[in-house]
Amino acid sequence: MNIVVFGLGAVGTVFATFLKKSGHKVYGITKDKYLNDLKSSELRVKGIWKDHKVKLDGIFSSVSPLKEEKIDLIILSVKSYDTQSAVKSLKDIVSEKTKVIVAQNGYGNYEVVSEEIGKEHTLLARVIFGSKIIKPGFAEVTVNADDVRIGDPSKTIPEEEIIKIACIIKNAGIPASYDPDVYKTLWDKILYNCALNPLGALLGCSYGNLAENENTRNIMNRIIDEIFEVAKARNIELNYKSSKEYIHHFYENLIPPTKDHYPSMYYDIKSGKKTEIDSLNGAIVKLAEEIGIYVPVNRTITEMVRFKERGLKR
Helix, strand or coil, rough: CCEEEEEECHHHHHHHHHHCCCEEEEEEECCHHHHCCCCCCCCEEEEEECCCEECCCCCCCCHHHHHHCCCCEEEEEHHHHHHHHHHHHHHHCCCCCCCCECCCCCCCHHHHHHHHHCCHHHEEEECEEEEEECCCCEEEEEEEEEHHHHHCCCCCCCCCHHHHHHHHHHHCCCCEECCHHHHHHHHHHHHHHHHHHHHHHHCCHHHHHHCCHHHHHCCCCCHHHHHHHHHHCCCCCCCCHHHHHHHHHHHHHHHHCCHHHHHHHHHHHHHCCCHHHHHCCCHHHHHHHHHCCCCCHHHHHHHHHHHHHHHCCC
């Protein structure tokens, strides 16, 4: 397959490396400021999935050099705040049979992409392996909680096509599977990330540290309670009947395998970068405000992270 990985951060670097190593033609799209570091087109991944090194078929800062290529698959792995500009750019290389996998954190990315390029081209992935950038082009996989789940919330794309793509990723060495209820599965991750990421980033501690402390557990429980309230009011289907049921699963099953992990938001704040808070707790606040629901804990957490962002920039 001819594959484009749009966004060579921690997640994108892993996808690009494994797919290239399995024999596909893979191109990377990154920001101008990273091009010099990646001029050799070499990528490396280390960690729990062992050490791998590849040379991509090209790394560019725009899709212009690829307009004559027939692209089969695009994996969109930019930060959520770059989704709008990225999807407008990648439209130029989406042909009749091209599929775009939205492999990002948070709420709203699938909606933006599918509206811009069409639901018949857009797949959604829930990515729950943890990775971090050592330096541009070099990522470490630190933890994996489950398969990359891939599906089509609109039920427009034939199942056999989605299964084929999931198998390509799985055969490349990244655990992946087809998920007919991928939108619900994505909301599982939104719950998980909203509870853990901002607190881990603000307090500079691991998921396990947050779960062990009564004070942070109380805050996380309230974040989850508020999200369930908003989801119910907006008729968003979740995989759990109540926040109590999810909270039990959260502490018993989700935290233990990722207890030593630090959120990507922690590294963003540490390096003075913009975070994805607006597609996580900030998105919950927006969804709540639109229907007149007050979510004080999610709002407070959102405003604290925004303060941290702006304070670091100053």
